[in-house]
Amino acid sequence: MQKFDQLIQEAQARIAASGSLVALDEVRVHYLGKKGVLTEQLKALGALPASERPAAGQQTNQAKHAVTAMLDARRRELEAQTLSAQLTAATVDVTLPGRGQEPGGLHPVTQILERVQALFASLGFGVEEGPEIEDEFHNFDALNFKPGHPARAEMDTFYLKDWPLLLRTHTSPVQVRALLKHGAPLRIIAPGRTFRHDYDVTHTPMFHQVEGLLVDKEVSMAHLRGVLTDFLQRFFERDDLRLRFRPSYFPFVEPGAEVDINCIFCDGAGCRVCKHSGWLEVLGCGLVHPNVLDACRVDPRRYSGWAFGVGIERLGMLRYGISDIRMNFENDLRFLRQFR
Ligand code: DAH
DSSP states (O other): OOOHHHHHHHHHHHHHHSSHHHHHHHHHHHHHHHTHHHHHHHHHGGGGGTTHHHHHHHHHHHHHHHHHHHHHHHHHHHHHHHHHHHHHOOOOOOTTTOOOOOOOOHHHHHHHHHHHHHHTTTTOEEEOOOSSEEEEHHTTGGGGGOOOOOHHHTTTTOOSSTTTEOOOOOSTHHHHHHHHHHOSEEEEEEEEEEEEOOTTTOOOOOEEEEEEEEEEETHHHHHHHHHHHHHHHTTOOOOOOOOOEEOOOOOOOOEEEEEEEEEETTSSOOOTTTTTSEEEEEEEEEEEEEEHHHHHOOOTTTEEEEEEEEEHHHHHHHHTTOOOOGGSSSSHHHHHHHGO
């Protein structure tokens, strides 16, 4: 009995004196480890005469439970101390201003694309897409570009090594793909990236266009004019916006026209943006050439159509007053943040 009381007292003192979890574990091993004092005691029970065994066993077990309980209590104490020491060390200054959150935003080009898409969706136009890597057939031949005609060379085309592949120079080839796929009648717009070998304040080698195409019976220039007027007035949010159709040449339309709007910066009085003409050029359009309908297996005697192509960056520059097209692609946050 006495021997165990002494052992427990001694253990109590050693446990209380352990200043760390590591030191405490050494004490545990000393008493309860494989070769610990109490473990050895339990093993030794077998050597006792049978009459003494139960009492001795009971005492040894009691001592073991007592030591285990003291070890557990001290471990919890030490753990609590470690935690509170960590908490005091890691002070949080609750008066510091928060880091704040920077909301992201859509790129201005994306915003314009979505706006154009929404306006044409309200007129029942579906969205069609085509590949950025095109071939000569869709980009030129089917669009009535004759071999050797200067219009073909004027496109500043990026040709790929594997002829007849190229980076599409406009979204007009999607007219061909859509007609071959769906046939007439058809009413679509085709937004996407286009590529030309050109670089200055109004040109980047990659830019975006939206193509519009309507093929049906008895489609006329008057219809085209009506739709474009409605589109541009709604796009620029000006009911009084005026359109001017200037005859122009594109191989895939006849007649072809370029459309100007009265300058939204000076209202026609003349300024730097409109080069003192009072007009801004916004898009190209016309009635689909019968040769194009033929190439797309649509009978030009039964159907006619109109088409237009508009530069998205150009629309953005006019709507937001951006003076250099290249700003769109420089990823300067000071520029991009203005469109959030
Ligand atoms: N594809 C022409 C270009 O990139 C733009 C264009 C003009 C598209 C007239 C048309 C059109 O659909 O009818 O310069």
